[in-house]
Amino acid sequence: MPSHAAPAQEGTPIITLCYERADVRPWRTQAGEGLNFDLLRLVAERAGVAFNFQSMPFKRCLALLKANAVDGVFAVSFKPDRLELGQYPGGATPDPSKRMHIDRYVLLRRKGSALDWDGKALRNVDGAIGAQLGYSITDQLRSLNVTVDEGSQRSDELIRKLLAGRVAGAALGGSDARTLLDGPYGPQIEACPIPLVEKPYFLMLSHALVEKQPALAQRIWATIEQVRNGPAYRQLERADSRGARR
16 A cells, blocks of 8 residues: 655644555655645645645545545545545535636547547447546436446546447546547547536545534634745746656
């Protein structure tokens, strides 16, 4: 179970956070780099806490959160059924101002495919739409009355399934989609022009932490907003958008 943390001063609260063991640029990498980590390290300094990071498959992170075996999971979009797993900033209606970032889901198709998304409905669907196991986009896809294939954990597995004709399209997070479009599969795939959805992503904290240390939980979430809007993080965002750290 890979983990890493900055040394904590005596008396500093140590908060164990789980994140998906995957490269989701520019937000995070398996090695603990990216804008999510930049944000959280600045939050730790300002809020007077130490974060211990652990990576594992996303569904495992959520299971540990539900069991109060970790203090939090990032970065998590809102789904009503996740309220039983842990707590979002703002409660049952998460406060978007306390988000870590905003990302989008896009629909990838094979080049030449007639599959399309007009912002309201899917058209020319000649098979299942693939999505990664446990990801929030599956609820939206099912609401569109299409068959959903959740048999892949990794984005590259899903694209291989798409190219093999086992799914008609692949619903992927924007950063994963960009990586794939820019990589070896790029000449064979394309994105539908309209995103499936844009949504905020949050740091979820465990029920146990919020109930036992409510002031600490609120301090962490409030500091995320302060840091995300602050000059130090904005500078890191600008550097990343120019490709300075890729």
